[in-house]
Amino acid sequence: MRWDSLFDDLEAQMAEQDRAQMRDEISENIRIERSTAELIHTLSRFQGQELTIHLSGESEVRAALGPIAVDYLCLESESTQWVITNRVIQSISLPSKNGAGIDRRRQIKSIRFSSVIRSLLRDRSRCQVYGHDGRALAEGTLAQVAKDYLMIAVHPRDEFARAGDISGRLLIPLDSIGWVVATKLN
Numbered sequence: 001m002r003w004d005s006l007f008d009d010l011e012a013q014m015a016e017q018d019r020a021q022m023r024d025e026i027s028e029n030i031r032i033e034r035s036t037a038e039l040i041h042t043l044s045r046f047q048g049q050e051l052t053i054h055l056s057g058e059s060e061v062r063a064a065l066g067p068i069a070v071d072y073l074c075l076e077s078e079s080t081q082w083v084i085t086n087r088v089i090q091s092i093s094l095p096s097k098n099g100a101g102i103d104r105r106r107q108i109k110s111i112r113f114s115s116v117i118r119s120l121l122r123d124r125s126r127c128q129v130y131g132h133d134g135r136a137l138a139e140g141t142l143a144q145v146a147k148d149y150l151m152i153a154v155h156p157r158d159e160f161a162r163a164g165d166i167s168g169r170l171l172i173p174l175d176s177i178g179w180v181v182a183t184k185l186n
Contacts, residue, residue, distance in 0.1 A: 039086065043068050051075070052093040053084065056178060057134015069110045081125070081182045083116050088132055088178035114174055118145040125182035127152065132178045138170045149173050 043065065052062045053075065061082050066074035073089075075082040120127060121142040129137045129152060144151040154168045 040068050040070055049095050054090040056088040059134050072113050079184050082179055084179040114145055120182045121145050125184050128181040129172055130178045131176055137172055
């Protein structure tokens with residue numbers, strides 16, 4: 001009888017050690033997984049939800065999260081779009097609940113920053129271009145988006161870019177851009 005009790009006690013101790021070792025292994029695997037998480041995959045859970053993003057120069061944008069890529073993200077409202085490079089993001093206030101987001105099994109395709117800016121050129125939206133420090137670099141209508149720069153036609157605010165209204169053109173290297181705000185004229 002005493003032997004049975006001793007063996008039962010030893011088996012219980014071994015079972016508890018196995019459970020403790022399993023808990024430690026699970027905790028370590030979770031820590032490893034979390035340490036390798038990337039911004040793009042974390043934010044993908046919040047696509048379509050409203051976020052508040054704090055940018056360089058004490059700027060703040062609150063809008064729905066649109067497309068995301070490795071080096072930039074897009075925010076959208078009814079009449080305005082923001083294309084924001086990651087290097088000017090100071091912090092992101094997330095909603096309290098995770099959304100459905102994109103299917104994590106689906107591969108995220110990274111569209112180049114210049115391609116996204118080129119889509120604003122096609123829309124003929126009024127654009128404001130900001131630098132890394134949050135200061136305005138230019139305001140007007142995009143005239144050209146090349147591989148590594150854009151050209152913006154400067155004209156009076158709330159007017160379309162007509163030949164007689166254009167007061168100048170500015171060439172801005174894409175690497176100097178922090179974010180672009182595009183507003184549709186009604």
